[in-house]
Amino acid sequence: QSALTQPPSASGSPGQSVTISCTGTSSDVGGYNYVSWYQQHPGKAPKLMIYEVSKRPSGVPDRFSGSKSGNTASLTVSGLQAEDEADYYCSSYAGSNNFLVVFGGGTKLTVL
């Protein structure tokens, strides 16, 4: 069982927007602004899409955005494109006395 809770699946049609949630606790998501999101295509390594809740690494389209409210973080993909179909994982820093990172179980995003 993963530390962070994500819906197992999400879907949308091309051009639409979809939001994926990531629920934790006050010890992880709610306690730090260090939530990240990763995209993973089948057989490939994960790719960082969002870090520190809402920041995008260079090269990530601005169609991808992140936010957080309380113990729940969200990833929104706007203007869905076929290549956005992938697994998405959230993670959060969770260390207080020690370094710790926890992940969500992943969400399979299907572009209809």
Place this chain on the structure above:
Amino acid sequence: EVQLVESGGGLVQPGGSLRLSCAASGFTFSSYDMHWVRQATGKGLEWVSAIGTAGDTYYPGSVKGRFTISRENAKNSLYLQMNSLRAGDTAVYYCARGTGFGSFDYWGQGTLVTVSS
């Protein structure tokens, strides 16, 4: 171009040991914290270990006492010594570069570790 290349995976019996390596290039290796993250087939990601620039190390409870992360800055290399391996340790192990508080901006292609008799 940042590159991370893992090696050392393979088949090992329960209770056995294995040492993974990660060769880094394209950045100043000594300036970054480095991590190992694993993924069992069809499952999610699990953070396995971290090493800071000063050599400080961190582990989750699932591997603490069995796994040891180390680095050799002169060789731009990261290692993971895995002892007392269990079937539940079977996974693809990724080497990843840290950005600070738990984000990983570059990942290797992964190396498969299979623990089975």
